[in-house]
Amino acid sequence: MRLFHLLLVLSLYFLISCERKKSLSENPPQLLPAVSTGESSKSRQNQPISEPVSAPEFNQTPKLLSINSLVPAPNATVSPDTLILLNFDQSLDSKNLTAESFTLADSEGTQISLRLSTRGNSLTLTPNSALTYDTSYTVSLLKSLRGQNGEILSELRWNFLTSPPPLMRPPSVVLVNPTDGETQVQADQSINVYLSQPLDPQTVSKESVRIQATQGARDFSVEGNLQVEGTSLKFIPRQPWLYGMTYRVTLLPELKDLKGNRLEARYEWSFETHTLAPGMVPIWPGSFVMGSPSKPPEREVVMNQIYYILNHEVTVGEYRLCMEAGACHYSEPTESHYWTMKNPDQIDAPLNYISWDQTQEYTHWLSLQYPGNYRLCTEAEWEYAARAEGKGRFGCGTEAKCLNQHAWHSRNLSQPGPQPIQRKQPNTWGLFDMQGNLWEWVQDYYAPLVLETVIQPSGPKEGRLRTVRGGSYRNQPESLELWQRGGNPPEIRHDYLGFRVCADP
Structure with a gap:
């Protein structure tokens, strides 16, 4: 029964649908009148309904030219001698590229002209005048740039700062x-x-x-x-x-x-510098008049080589070192009047009772102990050092009384005999006891001086006597003139005889 009713309803729905389709096909729908816009309906009816409408023309915007980097970078601090460099993604069309394409101006608006150059994808702006220290600069693009591919850059502006001036510190x-x-x-x-x-x-x-x-x-x-x-x-x-x-x-x-x-x-x-034997001092080249003005001949002597001289007479303590080494042979003199070696503890007393021959043993031993070639001084070397560029009778001046401060003589002894070294004032070259205390052996044979100008003389080639210079504690001060000289056999020993050494560099 229910099935019968369902079939009846479907049949009625089908018949109604067919009638509606038939009615629409026989009576089509009419368009509604348009809302009035001031145009007559007749004029609108006269216009073709299907007339095509043309679209307005469209102007496409070009692509922008890309910048890969800027030197100096924006807001960077750089040296005043910097170059300005722009790197693009393509090379530039240089047809419209001129010096007026860019401006460079400082913070006060002062413009600096530029030179432009291109290389590959780079554009270099070189200022025509030096930039100043500690100043802000602005780079501005005035004319558009075009790349080889047609891209355009029309706006560009950036700033940079130059560094402060370097510290003007003086060298130290x-x-x-x-x-x-x-x-x-x-x-x-x-x-x-x-x-x-x-x-x-x-x-x-x-x-x-x-x-x-x-x-x-x-x-x-x-x-x-x-x-x-x-x-x-x-x-x-x-x-x-x-x-x-x-x-x-x-x-x-x-x-x-x-x-x-x-x-x-x-x-x-x-x-x-490295030292020679203690007390050796250098003597510089020069010249002097050798000999006595009252007892000619005088002669001019030129000393053209540096040499060294001991600033004191050789002492007991110094000579004992040579004896202890077995290199110097020295015995008690037969006459030991004021013999300085008698008291071995008096090491700063000048050695006396020494013969010329015995001095040769000492200088040979000294040459083995220290740098340099040690020997007795020549007579010219001795007088040149004793004068110390002075021109008076004595090393200290023209009057004998000055010797009281510089030399031991017969009138200023507190006790008889040789006195300890370096107790009086030295001469201007720092040499002690060049006059008085002990006569000093020198290397030369003793002979009269020759009237001639000589250079670095070494004395006669042969002779019997050896020269002594300087005087001793026995002499009166007036007799201690610088030119005083004497001769003795080389083997003789006396209480008034001693020596000092010289050396070659």
Whole structure:
């Protein structure tokens, strides 16, 4: 029964649907009248309904030219000598590229002209005048740039800052070698100076770098070769450094670095060279008139070589070292009047009762102990050193009374006999007891002086007697004139005879 009702409903729905489709096909729907817009319906009916409408023309925007990097980078701080560099993703079309394409201006608006150059994908802007320190600059694009592929860059602007000026610090000394106060410096060592900044070689000269040797109150300039390499300065002496000498080095503010800055301040230091036997001092070349003006002949003598002389007479203590080494043979004299070796503890007394022959043993032994060739002084060397550039009768002046401060003589002894060394004042070259105390053996044979100019004389080639110089404690001061000389057999020994040594470098 239910199935019958369901079939009846479906049949009725099917018949109604067929009738509706038939009615729509016989009576199509009419369009509704349009809302009035001021146009008549007739004019609208006259327009073709299907007329095509044309679209307006569209202008496409070009692609932008890409920048890979800028130098200096925006807001960077750079040196005033910087270049301005732009790197693109393609090379530029240079047809419209001119110096007016960009401007470079400082913070006050002052423009700086530019030179433009291209290479590959890079564009370089070179300022035609130097940029100033500690200033802000702006780079601006005025004319569009076009790449080879047609891309365009029409706007560009960025800033950078130049660095502050460098500190104008003057050069200063960092290190010296030999160091200040150094001793035992070798004769062939150079002077090396290291500074904080490279030096201008044009300012390095003997006026700005001075090396002087000091002997007593005298200074001697040292010649040599100055070399500059970067921050180092080297001095190589023309001759090896002298033994036992103090050298002073002075750097003056005339020294300048490559930027023209003067040396911070005068710089000075000193060093000492390797020593010979204790007490040896150098004697510099020169000339003098040898002999007595009252007892001709006088002769001019030229000393053209440096030599060394002991600044005191050889002492008991010094000679005993040679005896203890077995190199010196010395015995008690038959006459021991004021014999200084009698009291061996009196080591600073000058040795007396010494023959010329015995001095040769001592100088030979001394040459084996220290650098240098030791010997007795020549007569010319002795007088040149005793005068010490003085022109008076005595080493201390023209009047004998000055000897009271410089020499032991018969009128100023507190006790008879030879006196300890270095108790009186030295001469201007730092030599003690060159007059008085003991007569001193020298190397020369004794003979009359010859009237001629001689250079570094060594005395006669042969003779019987050996020369002695300087006088002794027995002499009155008036007889201690510098030119006084005498001769004795080389084997003789006396209480008034002693010696000092010289040496060749």
